[in-house]
Amino acid sequence: MAEFFTGLKRTDMCGTLRHKHKDKEVTVMGFAQKCRNLGSLLFIDLRDRTGLVQVAFDSSKNKELFEKAATVRNEYVLVVKGTVRARSAKNKNPNMPTGGIEVEASDLRIVSEAETAPFSVADDVNEQLRLKYRYLDLRRPALQSKLVMRDKIARTARNYLAKQGFLEIETPFLGKSTPEGARDYLVPSRIKKGSFYALPQSPQLYKQLLMIAGMDRYYQIARCFRDEDLRANRQPEFTQIDLEMSFVDSEEDVMEIAEGLIKKLFADCLKVKFTEPFRRLSFEEAMERFGSDKPDTRFGLELQNLSAEVAECGFGMFTDAIAAGGSVRAITVPSGAAAFTRKECDAFGEFVKDFGAKGVVSALFKEGTVPSFFKFLNDGEIAAVKARLSVKDGDAVFIVADKSDKVVFDSLGALRLHIAKKLSLIDESKFDILWVKDFPLYEYSAEDGRYYAMHHPFTSPKNEDLQYMESNPSKVRAKAYDLVINGQEAGGGSVRIHNPAIQKLMFQVLGMSDEEIKERFGFFIEAFKYGTPPHGGLAFGMDRLAMLFTGTDNIKDVIAFPKVQNASCLMTGAPDYVELKQLKELGIELRAKQPTDKGE
Amino acid sequence: MAEFFTGLKRTDMCGTLRHKHKDKEVTVMGFAQKCRNLGSLLFIDLRDRTGLVQVAFDSSKNKELFEKAATVRNEYVLVVKGTVRARSAKNKNPNMPTGGIEVEASDLRIVSEAETAPFSVADDVNEQLRLKYRYLDLRRPALQSKLVMRDKIARTARNYLAKQGFLEIETPFLGKSTPEGARDYLVPSRIKKGSFYALPQSPQLYKQLLMIAGMDRYYQIARCFRDEDLRANRQPEFTQIDLEMSFVDSEEDVMEIAEGLIKKLFADCLKVKFTEPFRRLSFEEAMERFGSDKPDTRFGLELQNLSAEVAECGFGMFTDAIAAGGSVRAITVPSGAAAFTRKECDAFGEFVKDFGAKGVVSALFKEGTVPSFFKFLNDGEIAAVKARLSVKDGDAVFIVADKSDKVVFDSLGALRLHIAKKLSLIDESKFDILWVKDFPLYEYSAEDGRYYAMHHPFTSPKNEDLQYMESNPSKVRAKAYDLVINGQEAGGGSVRIHNPAIQKLMFQVLGMSDEEIKERFGFFIEAFKYGTPPHGGLAFGMDRLAMLFTGTDNIKDVIAFPKVQNASCLMTGAPDYVELKQLKELGIELRAKQPTDKGE
16 A cells, blocks of 8 residues: 655655765655665665665664565655665666665655556567557656756757747637648637637747737747648657747848857757857758758768760760759769679669659779760760769769759759768767758749749748749749758748738739638738838747757657657547537537447 | 848847937837927837837938938838937926937838728727737737736746756647546547547646656646636636646645745746745635635635524524525625615625525614514524624625525625625735635535536545545545635646545546546556656646736736637637538538538
């Protein structure tokens, strides 16, 4: 039976006890991690959020207490009073921060017994089982420390932003569905039957309205929702450090604040100092050099454009691509010729197909061999290509040609990363941080025959590109910026359009009718009429930052109660069937009869 | 056309400029609040989040700038560069914190023009219109300052709780529906069609699971959702400062932390210091004395129990109530006889009907008159009643008798408040803070013939009352506590059951079958088997605190984008009809054809 422990107050956390606490009378509380009964001596490793401490029971000193301690099993919850004493040299445990001491128990309360858990906290069992018993999984110090770090990131961010004059303002979760971008999660209204709220994909409209309201600087660590088929490391609900500020004249105004925030987080949470400004790459340069708008620049293997060199060659695959408006690009892997087999090169060809390319031309510059595509090139072209690629004997070269530049970039950008990982070229101990800016404002979809906003339709064009809005939308760059850390998009944002005339032009280019604009964004567009400070903002992915800061590749590691790929929670069983009565009250019914175990 | 202001950096906020800034060259940014053109001099009051400053333009000094300034209309957004100068004695404005100075403009950028707004920021127009144009409404300093205070409350609370070792841990919004208490907002699942997520009514289950997970101390400023018909000052989404802690032995462990938090908030946000511990009232005492479990003790008018004095009298209304197990109680209003007309007394009779009472017996002790009900009492009874009520000539007495004690308490408790407001007995400058504890664990519903948990079914009974769990549930008190400020429930919580055997008993008393328990709380009950630290927690109503701290009675004043009574947002139009395509994807359809303007 559970005991009470009235009168005992925790004096210390388990993991914080050290030699300096010698002779201190302490009360510690936690879970029994491991029990060793040596017959007359008994040791329990007691665990709390801060770590472990060894508690010792000696039958010769207190037989009754010893016998009580002998009933303790793993994961029992204990309150222990005792005295800190130094361990003898041979009993010291150098692997434990508290290994130099132990607590000699004088009182023990078993406040909760525990059945044998489905798995041991120390075990590494399959993820399904661990997610079902997430509360047990979370007992693992490796997971606890990640949530501790996440708390620290949030706290540091809040304090930094408060100092910069940002107000934390809560925005609604029950909002209006504005179908653009991802799919909304809907919430049926009981009062206005047939109508629905939407959970926010981001607080975008609200935070801009707060600027119009004169709140000047806003932030929020905001939950956001997207009903998308989950890719790895996506969750249906995710968290953003979201901010917006008024009187922004250029991108740099927002980037300065955001950069300060990131530097503060690195300094306070990881003791990593960045003294130089983060590098700025234009979108164009990022694509040309790395084939990605979130380049990992911790290694080389930069892309080279061979289009000029091979434009007139005899290889149809190259010339056709170029003639169709595409390009031919390559990466050179120094000393790569010996690193890859022909089979691996063929696999690269398969790899790039996921990105739309038809294949890869591989060239291993081994002594005495000549790349097969050289037979289509004359000597001048071969020399030009080799010069462009700075290729030496022993190197490998991989070339992609396509009529779509995007396909070439995506394929080679991904292949570049793939090869770097294969060859362990990435220094994982480094943090590589840079800004990518000057994004195109629009993406053209050949399929749909129209332009789409690359970010969202409230992103401001660059002042100097305003002139192309109607004549050549593809040429217009946006006042948008992404922060990239180790090849991952950590956050991004933009300066917004605050001028109604430009906003109207934006919608025109997107092919939206006045009616459609009114329907989707009417109240929002209306707001801009009554005096709007120039403003801009940014959002960092909180989950992504927590992953980067805790060195995990698994987003579930930084979320207390995550969902799995099909957006369900293995612990609670959500989503679940509900009572028909509930649906009736909401005025909805299921389209097809679904299995339900909760009829009326 | 909107101008850019490249190169101009804000140096100061408008409302912060003072005489000490004299001769400083400043750049300020904000909205034009008021423009006065005197022909050769022109003044614009410029407003930002911090307040107003007067900007002066002199046509004799800079004609071009003056003429530009003359085009400015209310709510234009401006960037102004200029020099701070002292105003002459006769031009000083003592009603403005910045009234001793003005900014003599040397540069002006009109960064946004403004159409005439539907109402002026200075006006007091009807709430409907203000909510539709919430972004204009929020420009009012009175509202802005409330959101500034709300930010400060959140920040202060977070820093306090972090210092106390609480970790901020985010819990899911897409959870499982566990129908108990209020109605859930549901979110249809697209992937598992026919099933639904529920938005959390509180993070209750998650935060208890975090304790089981060994996270030790958790907090979150959490949005919660209840799909209830809105009473005044309720919102479908609301915010809680939510906390939970492990190794709690008694209520006082949690109350100590919570009391520290409230004292810190008062000290830091309002400069109000509380040095004494908050008073503790038992639920029983609170009801007996004030007829309320959230008593406003800033004034007297305490309830008196007359049951003993009138149990044998000749007045059937009294004796019947007592015989049926109810009571007869009264409040005495000193000098009240002259304060109320007979008509007002009759109105009190109507007033209490809302609380289930049949009426009020009013007695005005005016000179020479005898309360009519005295004719049913003998001299001894009259003397006893007068003694019990400490009644003097000139006082008024109001008596309620009912066979239900609850009805008597509710009626007289409400009447007590009603009269105090009528007579302005409440010192609104005071903060009256107290704890109510020792609540009953159960409420018995005669209608349903069963017990309900007064708080929730995870609330721990008091140790000494465990013995009555089966034999006399009504007698069992809970380890629950509410913090009451000025007669409002600011927050509440409980120590939780952590012993599976007691939890089982709890469910039994509530009449829940094993199957039902498993269905509703299966995963949760399971979790308690594997070692559970004794734990407890509490939640403060963030909206309520913000209202108390900003002195408003209107919850909408402390929420940036509130909803109205029918749970709709007048600004966005949410909830709204959605495209049929969206419903199809979710596998749902509308039960009856609803009006929809968005066919496929």
